[in-house]
Amino acid sequence: MPRSRTRGGSATGYTPATSPVAARARGLVKEYGSGAGRVTALAGVDLELMRGGFTAIMGPSGSGKSTLMQCLAGLDTATRGDVAIGDTELGDLDDDALTELRRDRLGFVFQAFNLLPTLSALENITLPVEIAGRRVDRAHLDRIVEATGLADRLGHRPGALSGGQQQRVAVARALVARPELVFADEPTGNLDSGAGVRVLDLLRRGVDEWGRTVVMVTHDPRAAAYADRVVFLADGRIVDDLADPTADGVFERMRGLDGHAGPGHDGPDGRVGVEPGAGGRADRGPAGRGPVRDGARGVWR
Numbered sequence: 001m002p003r004s005r006t007r008g009g010s011a012t013g014y015t016p017a018t019s020p021v022a023a024r025a026r027g028l029v030k031e032y033g034s035g036a037g038r039v040t041a042l043a044g045v046d047l048e049l050m051r052g053g054f055t056a057i058m059g060p061s062g063s064g065k066s067t068l069m070q071c072l073a074g075l076d077t078a079t080r081g082d083v084a085i086g087d088t089e090l091g092d093l094d095d096d097a098l099t100e101l102r103r104d105r106l107g108f109v110f111q112a113f114n115l116l117p118t119l120s121a122l123e124n125i126t127l128p129v130e131i132a133g134r135r136v137d138r139a140h141l142d143r144i145v146e147a148t149g150l151a152d153r154l155g156h157r158p159g160a161l162s163g164g165q166q167q168r169v170a171v172a173r174a175l176v177a178r179p180e181l182v183f184a185d186e187p188t189g190n191l192d193s194g195a196g197v198r199v200l201d202l203l204r205r206g207v208d209e210w211g212r213t214v215v216m217v218t219h220d221p222r223a224a225a226y227a228d229r230v231v232f233l234a235d236g237r238i239v240d241d242l243a244d245p246t247a248d249g250v251f252e253r254m255r256g257l258d259g260h261a262g263p264g265h266d267g268p269d270g271r272v273g274v275e276p277g278a279g280g281r282a283d284r285g286p287a288g289r290g291p292v293r294d295g296a297r298g299v300w301r
């Protein structure tokens, strides 16, 4: 369940929807190719994401996680079914309107950070707001910068920052524009444990303190344990839906999906980058967020 009821209104000039649903997919089918080569990436997904919630999407390799996120974010078009962001049906929008919606109402965090190398950290953070022709809310920016712990690195270009620092810049960039939804695709996929925790903490604060709605694709049960809800996909379908997840609970569900797992994500010991017993809600530290110990091996892959 969402832990914050703050409703951060959009500063885009767009009137925020009154619906408590931030995004909805109905009967979503996505097929690639045709004939014998046809691949069904999504086989009929119904999903509602409530405003102010933090949802993790998990599932074996090839289960459709990225495809679902791309369709929800209007980056890809479903073969059948429909998607709405707030009260806006994406199917009703032409390409320009979709671009505008993504720019004004959505935020993105990618595994590969995707910062512009010639701009400073600060310029990267404020760029989406400026491209949208809006004024940067200085107080909001200051709060987010403070939360990143990078106040003294803002003048540096991404190349002078560690991966974890770059990803915190990317999260700040997504949050500062006050999007209705932040889509995070494997945000800790390239990071070690400590760096991953700081990125997840920042996303969590985005929900708790700034009222954002976050959707995150991850392979890591410990990362998923930062969410309020975990949706499990297998073979293009939602097969499970877990509220208030712990890393152990997520790990167990993922193990239950082993039969669907493709190569490459579950380790030889059957673990998906997690030490059972570590992390998750039940193991959160004094601040109430985040795992308190690292596993013996590279838990963030």
Ligand SMILES: Nc1ncnc2c1ncn2[C@@H]1O[C@H](COP(=O)(O)OP(=O)(O)OP(=O)(O)O)[C@@H](O)[C@H]1O
Residues within 6 Å of the ligand: 032, 033, 039, 040, 041, 059, 060, 061, 062, 063, 064, 065, 066, 067, 068
């Ligand atoms: N552009 C494409 N053309 C053909 N098939 C595709 C394309 N994109 C994805 N697929 C297929 O659709 C299915 C779902 O892919 P998707 O990337 O959504 O899975 P995923 O759960 O995100 O996987 P991973 O965890 O490995 O990133 C897979 O079988 C994949 O091979």
